[in-house]
Amino acid sequence: xxxxxxxxxxxxxxxxxxxxxxxxxxxxxxxxxxxxxxxxxxxxxxxxxxxxxxxxxxxxxxxxxxxxxxxxxxxxxxxxxxxxxxxxxxxxxxxxxxxxxxxxxxxxxxxxxxxxxxxxxxxxxxxxxxxxxxxxxxxxxxxxxxxxxxxxxxxxxxxxxxxxxxxxxxxxxxxxxxxxxxxxxxxxxxxxxxxxxxxxxxxxxxxxxxxxxxxxxxxxxxxxxxxxxxxxxxxxxxxxxxxxxxxxxxxxxxxxxxxxxxxxxxxxxxxxxxxxxxxxxxxxxxxxxxxxxxxxxxxxxxxxxxxxxxxxxxxx
Amino acid sequence: xxxxxxxxxxxxxxxxxxxxxxxxxxxxxxxxxxxxxxxxxxxxxxxxxxxxxxxxxxxxxxxxxxxxxxxxxxxxxxxxxxxxxxxxxxxxxxxxxxxxxxxxxxxxxxxxxxxxxxxxxxxxxxxxxxxxxxxxxxxxxxxxxxxxxxxxxxxxxxxxxxxxxxxxxxxxxxxxxxxxxxxxxxxxxxxxxxxxxxxxxxxxxxxxxxxxxxxxxxxxxxxxxxxxxxxxxxxxxxxxxxxxxxxxxxxxxxxxxxxxxxxxxxxxxxxxxxxxxxxxxxxxxxxxxxxxxxxxxxxxxxxxxxxxxxxxxxxxxxxxxxxxxxxxxxxxxxxxxxxxxxxxxxxxxxxxxxxxxxxxxxxxxxxxxxxxxxxxxxxxxxxxxxxxxxxxxxxxxxxxxxxxxxxxxxxxxxxxxxxxxxxxxxxxxxxxxxxxxxxxxxxx
Numbered sequence: 001x002x003x004x005x006x007x008x009x010x011x012x013x014x015x016x017x018x019x020x021x022x023x024x025x026x027x028x029x030x031x032x033x034x035x036x037x038x039x040x041x042x043x044x045x046x047x048x049x050x051x052x053x054x055x056x057x058x059x060x061x062x063x064x065x066x067x068x069x070x071x072x073x074x075x076x077x078x079x080x081x082x083x084x085x086x087x088x089x090x091x092x093x094x095x096x097x098x099x100x101x102x103x104x105x106x107x108x109x110x111x112x113x114x115x116x117x118x119x120x121x122x123x124x125x126x127x128x129x130x131x132x133x134x135x136x137x138x139x140x141x142x143x144x145x146x147x148x149x150x151x152x153x154x155x156x157x158x159x160x161x162x163x164x165x166x167x168x169x170x171x172x173x174x175x176x177x178x179x180x181x182x183x184x185x186x187x188x189x190x191x192x193x194x195x196x197x198x199x200x201x202x203x204x205x206x207x208x209x210x211x212x213x214x215x216x217x218x219x220x221x222x223x224x225x226x227x228x229x230x231x232x233x234x235x236x237x238x239x240x241x242x243x244x245x246x247x248x249x250x251x252x253x254x255x256x257x258x259x260x261x262x263x264x265x266x267x268x269x270x271x272x273x274x275x276x277x278x279x280x281x282x283x284x285x286x287x288x289x290x291x292x293x294x295x296x297x298x299x300x301x302x303x304x305x306x307x308x309x310x311x312x313x314x315x316x
Numbered sequence: 317x318x319x320x321x322x323x324x325x326x327x328x329x330x331x332x333x334x335x336x337x338x339x340x341x342x343x344x345x346x347x348x349x350x351x352x353x354x355x356x357x358x359x360x361x362x363x364x365x366x367x368x369x370x371x372x373x374x375x376x377x378x379x380x381x382x383x384x385x386x387x388x389x390x391x392x393x394x395x396x397x398x399x400x401x402x403x404x405x406x407x408x409x410x411x412x413x414x415x416x417x418x419x420x421x422x423x424x425x426x427x428x429x430x431x432x433x434x435x436x437x438x439x440x441x442x443x444x445x446x447x448x449x450x451x452x453x454x455x456x457x458x459x460x461x462x463x464x465x466x467x468x469x470x471x472x473x474x475x476x477x478x479x480x481x482x483x484x485x486x487x488x489x490x491x492x493x494x495x496x497x498x499x500x501x502x503x504x505x506x507x508x509x510x511x512x513x514x515x516x517x518x519x520x521x522x523x524x525x526x527x528x529x530x531x532x533x534x535x536x537x538x539x540x541x542x543x544x545x546x547x548x549x550x551x552x553x554x555x556x557x558x559x560x561x562x563x564x565x566x567x568x569x570x571x572x573x574x575x576x577x578x579x580x581x582x583x584x585x586x587x588x589x590x591x592x593x594x595x596x597x598x599x600x601x602x603x604x605x606x607x608x609x610x611x612x613x614x615x616x617x618x619x620x621x622x623x624x625x626x627x628x629x630x631x632x633x634x635x636x637x638x639x640x641x642x643x644x645x646x647x648x649x650x651x652x653x654x655x656x657x658x659x660x661x662x663x664x665x666x667x668x669x670x671x672x673x674x675x676x677x678x679x680x681x682x683x684x685x686x687x688x689x690x691x692x693x694x695x696x697x698x699x700x701x702x703x704x705x706x707x708x709x710x711x712x713x714x715x716x717x718x719x720x721x722x723x724x725x726x727x728x729x730x731x732x733x734x735x736x737x738x739x740x741x742x743x744x745x746x747x748x749x750x751x752x753x754x755x756x757x758x759x760x
Contacts, residue, residue, distance in 0.1 A: 053575045053742065069579075077576035083569030088330070099322045100577035144573065 002029040002065075004152050004183035005050060010059030011207075012045055019045040021207040023059070027185055027200075032178045034194030034201045035187040036293070038309055042207035043187045044080055047154055050185075051077050064151055073102045076150035080157045080187075082141045084129040090116075091125030094144045101148035108147065115143050120169055135166045142170055146177065153177060156187045171197060191289040203293055210296040219286040222295060225260045228285045229273055236277040243269045257285075319578045323586025328593040331557045341553065341598060349605060367481045369448030372428045372438045375489075378499065379453050380429055382492035387425065387484075442474055449473045449481075451489050458497055469493060539618060540677050540705035543627060544669060544697050546603055551634045554595035555642040558587060559655060562646025562741075571741050580738040588639045588730075595635050603627075619704075626703050626715075633722045634696035637729055638666075641693075644733035644753075647740030654747035661750070669697035680706035689718045692725035732757045 005027035012020040020042045027033045037043050048054045049061055052068040063071040084093055091112055098108040116122055119139045129137060138161060146153060155174070159167045174197065178184055188194050194201060201218055203211035211218055227244060234254065243264030258273075260266055266284055273282060287295070298306035331337055373380055425448065430438055432452075441447040450472040457467055471486050495505040565571045574583055610616045645658045669676070669688070676685050680702040688698040699718050703710055739756045740748075748756070 048572075048742075051576045052579075053572065072577065075576070077573070079569075079572040079576065081569045081572055083571075083573070085330075085564075085570055086568060096322070096326055097573060097577060100319055100574070102318075141573070 003027060003062075004029045004031075004064055005185065006060075006062040007046070007050075008060045008062075010046075010049065010056045010061060012042075012049060012054065012057050019207055020049070020056075023204070023207065023209055025202050025209055025212060027183060027202075029183050030178075030181050031200045032174070032184045032186065032198050034198035035185055035204075036189070036191055036194055036201060036289070037204040038189050041189075041204045043189075043204065044156060045207075046204070047077075047079075047156055047185070047187060050154060051075060071152070073148065074151045076145040076148065076153040078142055078145040078153075078155045078158055080160070082138070084137055084140060086128070086130040088129055089126050090121075090129060090132070090140055093129055094140065094147055097144040098147045101150075103148045111147060112143070115147060118173065119143060135162055138162055139166060139170065142173075146173075150182070152183045152185065154185045154187070157189070158186065159188070159190075159193060191293060195289045201289065203289075203296065205293075205297055205300065210300065211292065215289070218289070218292055222287045222292050224266070224284045224286055226285050226287065226291070227258045227260065227266070227269060227273070228281075228283050229256045229258065229279055230254055230281040231256065232278040232280055238273060238276065241269060241272045241276065243272070320582045320586040320589065323574075323578065323583055324589035324593070327561065327587050327590025329590075331554075331561065331591065332594045332597055337594075342601060345602070345605075365478070365480075366424045367448065367478075367484060368424045370426045370428050370446075371449045371451065371485070372430045372441070372447050373451040373453070373489075374430050374432050374435065374438075375451065375453035376455060376458060376496070377429075378496050379458070379489075379492055380427060382495050382499075383451075383489055384427055386488045386492055386495075439472060442472055445474060449477065449485055451485065453489065453493060457493055458500065537677055537705075540680075540701045541673055542606060543623070543704045544673070544701045546599065546606070547627070547631055547634050547697060547700055548670070549602060550595050550599040550631065551638045553598055554591040554635070555638040557594060558591045558639055559642040559646040559659070560652065561591075562587065562643055563649060563652055563655065566647070566650050566741060566744075575741065580741060581734055583741075584640075584643055584734055584737045587643060588636070591639055592635055595631075595639075599631055623704055627700060629719065630696035630700045630722075633719070633726055634693075636726045637693045637696070640726075640730045640733035644736040644740065647737040648743065648753060648756075649740075649747040650744060651747075658747070658750070658753070666693060666697070669694050669701060672698075673701065676701050677705040681708065681710070686714070689714060690721050692722060693729070695722040695725070735759075 003026045005025070007023055007025045010020055010023045011018070023042075023046065035043055035046070045054070049056050050063055050068055052061075052072060061068045064074050085096075088096070091109070094112050094115075095105060095108045098112075099105060103111075112125065116124060119142070121136060121139055124132070124136070129140065132140065142155075142158065145155070153174075158170060158174070162170060174184060174186070186194065186198060195215060198215065200214055201211060202209065213221075229238070231238075238256065238258065241258070244258040244260050258269070260269060270282060270284075273279065294306050294309060297309045373383065375383070428447070430450075435450075435452070438447060438450045442450050450470075452470040452472070454467050454469065457469055469489060471482065471489065473482055473485075498505045498508050565574065578586070607616070607619075610618065641662055642659075645655050645662075648658065649655045672684060672688065675682070676688075676698060679685060685698065685702050688694045689702060691698075695718050699710075699715070699722075703715070736753055736756045739759065
């Protein structure tokens with residue numbers, strides 16, 4: 001398996017703040033890799049080092065089998081803080097970025113027209129960027145990131161600020177690019193989003209890697225602590241079950257989610273539930289990435305910090 | 317290099333090929349020059365509109381005769397002004413060309429001698445427009461000790477009378493009174509005027525090489541200032557554009573997209589090169605207009621070709637100094653108003669040559685001039701002023717040394733500003749202080 005990104009022992013600090021600490025990570029070629037972590041985890045700093053916008057204090061960064069600097073034109077990048085030249089026309093802006101990435105103008109013009117059709121913005125080449133809505137501007141920025149047909153695409157929070165319709169359009173294109181064999185590194189702090197579309201996950205917290213693997217393998221590593229019950233009587237009371245507490249209703253109240261307490265035996269709790277009320281179905285569900293991440297934070301920084309991260313993520 | 321050129325072309329195109337630039341930097345100045353060219357002749361024309369009609373005059377006969385002959389003569393209306401102006405103005409070819417224009421007879425009036433008994437009737441006639449003006453010269457003004465008298469001659473005119481025509485009549489009649497006084501004392505006025513006229517002075521500079529050169533004081537003062545201002549306008553205008561476009565890129569958050577494609581140095585280089593084109597256009601436009609003016613008045617020989625070559629060299633030096641400073645400041649802030657606090661102290665330093673202009677042009681080879689000639693970033697402004705102001709050639713070693721120091725300083729400033737730029741473009745929030753900028757130079 002070849003790697004598109006290989007980071008070895010990289011650290012980066014800004015003054016007293018250690019943004020990235022001794023980080024090692026590999027992104028396999030052709031993967032759609034989620035780069036996850038809460039705000040301030042060090043994701044954007046790592047990505048900026050991959051783009052050679054900033055340089056590591058120590059360690060090595062290899063991108064597409066060469067240095068990050070030499071690979072610059074082969075990478076597409078949609079930064080978290082994105083913008084356009086307000087007075088420039090859409091076609092001119094995308095063409096400018098494409099030229100900076102080394103593509104000739106004549107090729108670009110046709111490509112821009114095709115791509116504007118694909119992102120459902122046909123015929124806006126001659127409109128000024130300032131005339132577009134925020135969502136349209138974001139699609140134009142996405143286009144500028146991929147117009148040079150890069151081998152590696154780095155998307156920092158690509159769905160932030162997009163309405164569901166536009167998010168679906170961009171999500172579909174990301175999938176298509178992945179199908180074509182391009183490597184996609186997708187950074188987000190919205191973990192369920194990554195869980196849905198990524199085949200590989202890298203999680204970092206406080207500048208350090210805490211998890212790395214496929215979604216399934218990560219979920220398998222963790223002891224499942226949630227039981228999903230579908231009772232026959234939806235009004236049944238399960239509060240007397242010892243070793244678990246109800247955390248949520250799902251599917252319009254048809255399912256109940258119960259969290260196992262730390263020392264509880266899953267089989268014992270299952271037995272108690274089945275004895276207390278008739279059920280149509282009962283299962284121990286795999287942990288979500290949110291839960292896995294919070295578990296990791298709890299292990300590294302304690303329960304107080306984990307609760308705080310859970311709070312932050314629920315508001316994100 | 318390709319990427320730098322792509323950035324440069326965008327920078328140039330989106331600054332110089334915009335309506336704002338065309339209107340603000342090209343059309344407006346041309347319009348103002350055009351207006352000046354059109355309005356000035358119209359003003360001159362207004363000056364020469366003939367005075368017509370009847371002018372009633374109550375005065376002794378000899379004054380009336382003198383007045384009649386004076387208004388019929390083709391006297392230069394500026395003659396009195398020329399007499400009063402200092403040599404520095406009247407000997408200037410441009411001023412002389414304007415003051416000694418072809419003279420036309422400005423009057424076509426009929427004099428109506430009258431008596432003091434009719435004065436009230438004549439005043440009514442002036443009010444009604446039947447008479448263009450009424451002049452009253454009391455006899456007492458012509459007495460032996462008239463100069464001690466407080467008595468005045470009167471020129472009565474309607475409310476809508478042209479001020480130029482008022483001046484014309486007043487001047488002619490008062491001169492006539494003086495001439496009549498002289499005649500009554502037995503002197504020929506023209507001989508007396510010739511006698512009291514101050515002789516002109518021809519200043520000639522004797523060069524060390526044995527040559528002689530007529531001194532042109534006005535050119536020696538105005539042309540150096542024009543050269544320095546040309547340098548200032550061309551470099552600071554484009555420097556300002558560089559500042560605003562850099563702030564705009566940071567403010568629009570487009571900077572990170574750019575830096576994903578180019579290095580900060582490529583971006584900085586491209587922006588500086590692009591704005592160099594804008595600056596060059598300004599230089600050529602304003603410089604060209606000034607040269608066209610000199611050609612029009614056949615004064616082109618006031619500017620040797622060597623001065624233009626020095627202008628190009630010092631323009632290059634000044635532009636890169638100003639541009640690198642402006643780009644660095646632009647990269648360090650996110651709003652234009654934050655830039656003012658950083659630009660302020662730099663501007664104070666760069667205003668020094670303007671403040672020293674009188675000293676530098678008076679003593680272009682003096683101690684102050686020599687010291688500031690080797691002090692970056694004042695070098696280009698001071699040197700162009702010295703070279704064009706000095707009546708003797710500036711020592712070659714001074715020019716060479718100033719260029720060497722200047723261009724080394726340019727490299728140093730670009731290096732330091734690039735380090736600030738590299739850090740500044742990714743910074744958001746509170747603008748840095750000067751000390752922080754120095755730290756960035758150290759870190760960068």
